[in-house]
Amino acid sequence: MRLKNVPGSREAVAASEFAINDPAALKGLWAEEAFKNTNPIHIEVGMGKGKFISQLAALHPEINYIGIEKYSSVLIRAIEKMEKDPLPNLRFIRMDAEDIEDVFAKDEISRIYLNFSDPWPKDRHAKRRLPSRRFLERFANILSDEGTIEFKTDNRVLFEFALEEIEPAGWKLLASTFDLHNDEKLSEGNIMTEYEEKFSAIGNPICKYIIAKNNA
Numbered sequence: 001m002r003l004k005n006v007p008g009s010r011e012a013v014a015a016s017e018f019a020i021n022d023p024a025a026l027k028g029l030w031a032e033e034a035f036k037n038t039n040p041i042h043i044e045v046g047m048g049k050g051k052f053i054s055q056l057a058a059l060h061p062e063i064n065y066i067g068i069e070k071y072s073s074v075l076i077r078a079i080e081k082m083e084k085d086p087l088p089n090l091r092f093i094r095m096d097a098e099d100i101e102d103v104f105a106k107d108e109i110s111r112i113y114l115n116f117s118d119p120w121p122k123d124r125h126a127k128r129r130l131p132s133r134r135f136l137e138r139f140a141n142i143l144s145d146e147g148t149i150e151f152k153t154d155n156r157v158l159f160e161f162a163l164e165e166i167e168p169a170g171w172k173l174l175a176s177t178f179d180l181h182n183d184e185k186l187s188e189g190n191i192m193t194e195y196e197e198k199f200s201a202i203g204n205p206i207c208k209y210i211i212a213k214n215n216a
Contacts, residue, residue, distance in 0.1 A: 006073040010094075013072045018082045019092045028105035034091055035064045040110035043068060045097050045130060046117050050078025052193040053113070057090040059191075063110075065090045068097065097130060097138075104142040112139055114151040116195040119158040131162035133169035140170065145215050148174065152208045154199040159207035166211055176209040183208075 013019050020026065020034065031038050040063055044053045047067035057065040067090065069075040075094050082090065095103065117130040127134045131151050139149060149171075153159050156178070166173050177183040180190065181200060186208055196206055 006076055009076040010072040013075050013079060013092075013094050016079045016083075016092075018079055018086070018090070019075070019094060023093045023095065023103040027103055028108060030066070030104070030108060031064055034066075035089060037064070039064045039089070041066060041108060042111040042113065043104075043109055044113040044115065045100070046070070046114065047078065047092075048074055048115075049194055050075075050081060050092070052115055052191055054078065054081060054087065054090065055191050057087045061089055063089065067092045068095060068100075070094070070096050097135065101138055101141050106141060107144045109142045110144055110147045112143060112147070112149045114149065115193045116153055116199075117151075117158070119153070119155045121157070126161070129158065129161065131158070131165060133165045136165060136169035136171055140213050143213065145213060148210055148212050150208065150210050152180065152193070152196065152206055154195070154204040154206055156207065159209075162209065166209075170214050171211045172214045174210045174212055176207075178205060178207050180206040180208045186210075 014021055026033050030041055042063055043066045045068045047053050047069045050067055053065050053067045067078060069092065072094050075092060078092060093103065114130045120126065120128045126132055129135070151162060159178070163176065175186055177186050180187055192200070200206060
């Protein structure tokens with residue numbers, strides 16, 4: 001994926017009141033310190049320009065949301081939107097998903113969203129895919145026992161890979177579809193990301209699953 005460089009974006013993200021510059025310092029304290037409440041926390045890993053998580057935060061003020069994005073040139077767009085229409089229950093982190101266990105404590109997160117993640121198509125890069133068993137292990141260490149992961153993609157090959165990773169990683173499948181927008185149950189209340197709107201418009205079916213830790 002080629003990204004357009006936005007001059008000064010890193011500095012602007014660091015200076016924003018909506019971005020957390022030292023997230024590791026809040027490990028285990030996110031609700032109380034960052035949001036000043038005890039509400040559950042949902043995170044989106046790879047949030048892009050923030051359309052999805054911003055809409056969720058606006059719809060659900062009773063939930064705290066944290067958007068994670070690696071690239072400041074992308075994250076800055078979400079911050080610009082927040083400056084125009086602030087949401088008290090939404091914060092952003094610029095970081096690599098590999099470091100997620102350094103930022104969140106055991107059981108601190110109630111739900112994780114993975115939307116249109118980089119497919120890393122080469123086999124040797126499989127461990128970099130967010131729905132891989134390597135990342136599912138990381139996510140299991142921060143997700144509560146009742147928590148879930150929701151994953152959406154238009155990439156059929158990546159989705160099939162993700163389905164195959166569930167059981168070996170010690171998770172269980174709660175629901176899945178290869179055509180989200182024509183699935184009456186899973187499409188209920190669906191919020192589309194920027195990529196989802198783009199891919200749906202050209203006829204690409206959207207795949208989705210919901211999984212939970214297998215605590216049996």
